[in-house]
Amino acid sequence: MNWITNYVRPTINSLFSRREVPDNLWTKCPECGTMLFHRELSENLNVCTGCDHHMALAPRERFEALFDGGIFAEIEVPAAVADPLHFRDQKKYPDRMKDARKKTGEKDAMLVVEGEIGRTSVVAAGQDFSFMGGSMGMYVGNAIIAGAERAVALKRPFILFSAAGGARMQEGILSLMQMPRTTVAVEMLREANLPYIVVLTHPTTGGVTASYAMLGDVQIAEPNALIGFAGTRVIEQTIREKLPEGFQRSEYLLDHGMLDRVTHRKDLREELITITRMLMGLPPAVMGELPKPDTNSKTDDQPDGTPAEDAKK
């Protein structure tokens, strides 16, 4: 990857953006009701400028903001068997898939990529809540495994942004089996001594929290994200009492010792750079203006895990 891309982000962004421009240029914040202009909102990473409410951010948009120069390369994910159980509820599963693909422009609910953040090579995965509630099926499992394998091959940290209602019921037991499958992926990273960092975003519940999303070396959550195993309604029906304010929200989990940090979206990038570099045994990142690199230096593939700028010193 070329250093110069740091300075041409706007053009690259527009090239990469596959999602349609929303018909409605204004979004109403569901928390405070402020009307937000779409450009202002996307520049603020979909965080309400009025009340700091963190709205959903699709993985592709998140990665454009996260990676240096908005540049990242997708990691190929082995295809999953389409409709393995021939599942049909009120609608056929393949039809639901078709709709979700059209709506999001994505293949499935997980995007895995590689690139540099603060000139630190990482592999990252982002779960897409707008794709069938981010639900975990065979493809999502394949994506996490592919990401972990790539991270191990390149000796890079793996950062995962979770967002899901849980397992994909339309894949029945095979969706449930993604719990052990993705845990095998986590084991690969553990054995290679590579950092596995989870950023929980709103909402992350069910089988997803009960597997890869709770197994990070470092567990970070965005503010006020709903994180839990069981649904609030199910719990209230079971225990027949009202749940306290803020129950199953990031700050509540932090108080109960279930998270390392709750971090505002605008600070996430810098925090991830800081943490991954320390865990990878790298010197502090050069934030801000970067020195002009040696034109002969190679800054992309670093199979030994040593970023090129450090190797030069």
Added chain:
Amino acid sequence: MTHYLEFEKPLAEIEGKAEELRALARANEEMDVEQEAAGLDKKAATMLVDLYKNLSPWRKCQVARHPDRPHCKDYINALFKEYTPLAGDRNFADDHAVMGGLARLGDTAVMVIGHEKGNDTKTRIERNFGMARPEGYRKAIRLMEMADKFGLPIITLVDTPGAYPGKGAEERGQSEAIARSTEKCLQVKVPLISVIIGEGGSGGAVAFATGNKILMLEHSIYSVISPEGCASILWKDAEKMREAAEALRLTAQDLLKLGVADTVIKEPVGGAQRDRTAAIEAVGRALETTLAELLKKKPDALVKDRRKKYLDLGSKGLAA
């Protein structure tokens, strides 16, 4: 008293009639009802075979949840010697929904862990209907670690509607506890055999059932969500549980086809609840065979094979 399921009503009538006749005969010595009663017995036996020959997925769910089915405790008491329960997660509490400890299967010392649902109102409440809290999973993790340290094979008996959806359970990290338990299953260098004896309810089951071999009783189920839950979400109508049970492919037979289950253990005619001893013995035999097979493998191979089993799973779908 026999507890009849809804679809067993016609059977209940015939068996009830035979029982009444015999009761009458006991009261009146001159009455001879044996011929008539025997005829009814025969009719009932044929009906039982027919009813259980092709149980629909929803009926399987009902059988899997049958209150008279042998539960974890029954299997442990009957199949294992020197059972020594071990309690607590060393952190918060001892969860009675999960039982476990040292025991011998034949002469082999093992660690046995399972969900216990209880068998009457008092024990059901005590066992929280087999719905574990984080302490239960953390106790299991502790026992699995001990088994790993001392080279003891692990046998898990799975029978849970799911992990407990409670306030405290969430606050103490239900999802983290389940995730760590599944992770522990994948790490141990000893054989891990799981038997789904009744209900394999979602993540709460996976936490114990990530094994080298998954054995399922003929009428047990294993599912990502209960048919009732699935129906209310996808059909927006909890009464559509029959359709949901069908669509979810949760029977032992479907799971064998999908490669999730490795063996299906045959149940007595009319289900494990009709002949508990026979069902328990069948599980015992299957456990002995499977354990003997796994004990031949080296520790590293056990870990590698277990992980490969899960990585390869589902690559073909039902067509496989």
